[in-house]
Amino acid sequence: MKNLVAIVLAAGQGTRMYSGLPKVLHNVAGQPMLDHVLEAVQALEPEKIYVVTGFMAEKVREHVGRRAICVHQKRRLGTAHAVKQVVPYLKDFRGDVLITVGDAPLIRPETLLELVKRRRAHQVAATVLTTELENPTGYGRIVRNRDGTVRKIVEEKDTNVYEAAIKEINTGIYVFDCPRLLEALSRVRNNNAQREFYLTDTIEILGKLGHEVEAMVAEDPSETLGVNSRADLARAENLLRRRIALSVMEHGVTVIDPSTTYIDKQVKIGKDTIIHPFTMLTGKVEIGEESEIGPHAHISDSKLGKAAKVKFCYIDQAEIGDNVSVGPYALVRPGTTIQNNSRIGTFVEITRSKVGNGCDILHLSYIGDAVIGDHVSLGTGTVTINYDGKKKRHTEIGNNVFLGSNTRLIAPVKVEDGVCLPHNATLTGRVVASGKDSPEKLDDGQPTKAPKKKDASATKRARKRS
Incomplete structure (x- = not known):
């Protein structure tokens, strides 16, 4: 002017x-x-x-x-x-x-x-x-x-x-x-x-x-309203949050209960998204159309694509693609990218990692300093062991990989495309596909065969002798 x-x-x-x-x-x-x-x-x-x-x-x-x-x-x-x-x-x-x-x-x-x-x-x-x-x-x-x-x-x-x-x-x-x-x-x-x-x-x-x-x-x-005390500050916070909730509702977003929903001024939400009670959207958050957030979701300084589903979890400084579900009880920490059509489930923590398209990490897993390809399924209890007491080391998992429950990846480790492993595997070095479910593991450059499955009849004979 x-x-x-x-x-x-x-x-x-x-x-x-x-x-x-x-x-x-x-x-x-x-x-x-x-x-x-x-x-x-x-x-x-x-x-x-x-x-x-x-x-x-x-x-x-x-x-x-x-x-x-x-x-x-x-x-x-x-x-x-x-x-x-x-x-x-x-x-x-x-x-x-x-x-x-x-x-x-x-x-x-x-x-x-x-x-x-x-x-x-x-x-x-x-x-x-x-x-x-x-x-x-x-x-x-x-x-x-x-x-x-x-x-x-x-x-x-x-x-x-x-x-x-x-x-x-x-x-x-x-x-x-x-x-x-x-x-x-x-x-x-x-x-x-x-x-x-x-x-x-x-x-x-x-x-x-x-x-x-x-x-x-x-x-x-x-x-x-002028703010001169902590009580005034709380009043201003309440009034401004109600104003913000009304504004997003006027632009096609459903807020189930504005009184228990906290949306910062910088947040952008796409139309036809539903925000459930006890949701906190703090900092610079962007949420795509037709998403469903909450209840009990806290998202901070992150970007979510279309049709995202997030409940009972915390996402901080991360980027989430389209049609991704996170939670319940998941923690997505800074530096994480999760691409389209992936599922992050219960008690899963991910930090400083990239998860590809169409991946499943559904139960009790920790993924840190990792790059995961497309269409990877990690079984219950999969853990990347990324810290050796001195520094963080990286894990790389290729495309179309299946790792069974309780897999331990001791970084640095690289799992090649197409690897399929049963449960209780411990991996380090380079892991390549070699047959249906018996990959070779290259540990410090020395190739060794993965351990063979136990002979069930031999186990029974051993039990009888004991």
Whole structure:
């Protein structure tokens, strides 16, 4: 948007959070509060975005990166003082200045855009975003003139008995005409209970200078929720997750019980997917169409293809193909790829491995640092022994391989295409197909035959002698 700059106030420590982390970097729905605010502001495409930092400024600056220009407030002397740190960048600017706070993660871009449009349409000195609360405790009150314009904003600690009864409150979000803002900032004083320079004082100053200030009431009070405590953080989390659940349902996803489903803001879900209760989708998750997730599934920073079925399991930083089933009680760890039409079953753990198309790993198995070809079936209790006490070693299994129950693959090991082994095999080195079910094993380059099956009649004779 032309002739618009934005200022995000993110200098506060958040003492009521009792945290060593800057308040604006606390997560809501999978990302820091500041990110939610920046995304809302960026949607307006302003010419410049300024973030005012204070407490742990370097950490905030590092997080913001190139998304905005960070301006440091060395001494935190109030919100007007914070905005003054940006004044050197605004001296020649003649457009609108959007000012918002970094701890309001629920604010929508549509609301900010309407606020800007309202100021421009009515050509007032400033437009203030307000809302009405049944319990306005803790917020500055909006005092209006008889014609409905805003006369002043009074911080709660400075209210009299009549002002304290007002239910319309200041949200800390404004749009100013830049020259009028600079004029008012130069006149702000700290003669108040907190001995701070309040940005809210600019509203009364503009009125006394003969300029009109207007209020725009937010339709949804929850959108303007400011986070000042852990309880506020939990409220914001709950409200935003409900909003996200409603959004995915509007786009063709069934969420059985939104109250027990946790979907982060960055998650993308294809239509006709069903999300069962107690599902957590955290970080950057993509799920294809016609999938079924949950109950009790936790998927983090992973990509799932179409028609995936996942229940009672945890998937982290993995890529799952189309028509793959995972669970129950499976663990898919970072660095794992599972290709189309494969099945990962009960009490199976896979890490840093690639599983090919049409594979079955259905029971009680551990697969680590392995590459598995297409159409491989691993029996119950198959284990890759990938750590020798010093470093991780790799396992490679070819296509069309069948390994029976309780197979132990001592890495490094390579099983060639077409190998078919019964149960209780211990494999190392190179294993090649040699006949129907009697492969040769090359251990350290020395070929040896696999052990022959026991003679059942000999076993019986031995038992009689004993």
